[in-house]
Amino acid sequence: MEKNSVSMHFVRSAVQSLVKQNIDNQEINKIMQHCKIDYSLLQDDSHRVTAEQFSQLWLSVAQCLNDEFFGQDSHQMKVGSFVMLCRMAVNYHSLKSALIAMLRFFNLLLDDFYSELITEGQYSRIQITQRNQHTGVLASDLQSSPQPARIFGHETLLILQHGIICWLVGRRIPIFQAGFAYAKPTYSVEYQLMYSAELQFDQPYTSLTFDSRYLQLPVVQNEQTLRGFIQQAPTNIVLKYKNYSSYSATIRKSMREMTVDLWPDFDTFASQLNMTRSTLRRRLSEEGQPFQAIKDQLRRDIAMTLLRQPEKSVTDISSELGFAEPSAFHRAFKKWTNQTPNEYRQGLRK
Structure with missing residues (x-):
């Protein structure tokens, strides 16, 4: 992801969420025009949109579907869930306690994805596993998953979870390694720019690994700073939080x-x-x-x-x-x- 821009791959995925929910072309065109995104360029992989355009698309798709997870789960993440999550998180003292609560919140809302925090000595990771839609069994517990990974669902959870924890501590948390529960996509270079140069694919789960010391950082946000954060969301989530003055x-x-x-x-x-x-x-x-x-x-x-x-x-x-x-x-x-x-x-x- 180049500075302040988003690959057309992510735009296509968001639009595809509308298509899968049987939203008619006229409504989709209306949304694209509102976001000032040229529909004719949707298949042009060399084209990019600004973070502001993608953020407007994010909000428009969520409003259209009444789902802040874009239909990627069998259970809706209704509009307002994100605000409620952030309001809850600012009441914790440390990143570790806020992160654990955040992941539990996602697990309450979503049926098909399970998120957890795993700490192994120097490194910790946010781990996302896709459940089998029919049995409820985690894909990592099976020899192989009988259903394809919902790639945009994994990507959206990573963007949300990493963006929120960076904001909570007032700085960007560097990612040591990112793993993905699916094959290497053609646009994987975007992941390097978004997360880490160290990428692994075809893993049993999707994950972001970081230094465990960050878990001890204090939550520096509160109800007052939350208002500004919500007003700027999801642009500040898409771009991640960078405190260049630290x-x-x-x-x-x-x-x-x-x-x-x-x-x-x-x-x-x-x-x-x-x-x-x-x-x-x-x-x-x-x-x-x-x-x-x-x-x-x-x-x-x-x-x-x-x-x-x-x-x-x-x-x-x-x-x-x-x-x-x-x-x-x-x-x-x-x-x-x-x-x-x-x-x-x-x-x-x-």
Whole structure:
């Protein structure tokens, strides 16, 4: 998803929701005109619409169907459910408690999708499993699902759930890895821009994996900020929440613009930001981003990018990342990804 724009693939999926509910062409054309989207370009994969146009389409389809989940579930998510969900979530103190409550809310509303939070040490994930429509059994519990994945349903849940939790804590939560319970679509590059460069397909469930430390972040929204959020929704959900003014974002941006060997130390950043060491350390802790974690995340991302270049040896990459010995890089990469650098490379070839 390019900045402030949405692929025509998602527009088609939203329009298809109307078609499947037997909404006549005249009404569909009226909705498209209202959203200022050229119906003749619907099949043009090279065309994109603005986030505002897609958001207007989102609202129009939801109003037309009285379903904020666009007919993707056998049970309607009636208009107003989203507002009720957000109003409930702001009353929790931590992201973990708010996220658990949010997922339970979705499970109460939807019959065909089951969402849960799974924590395994350093990483946690939002996990979405599609139920068998006839038996109620989760697809992950079967050898193979007898019904095709409702791809737009999975995509819509991810957009909603990730967007809401980012807003709750006042910052975008970076996704380490995204998994999908269906085959790789032709537009999968959109997922890389929306979520993560690390994508897995044909998985038993759809998921977003992130650092468990984010679960301890406080919910910073309240009834007052909720009003503005609702007024801007779903544009702010589609674009995700980005707090470019946060201290961790400022440090991360600065480090990304230089090679690892030129990265300033903690004292230098504290001086540049005109604060004491203890104040900066406290600010970063409040954002759930200690200085060492910022460096580790950037090194991990750079390592993954470099490992995709077959001409670079692991030793060269280790040196480029500032590790004194390749063995130290091996240990760090294993900690970050649960894989050795060579195992990661082998996985890329599959």
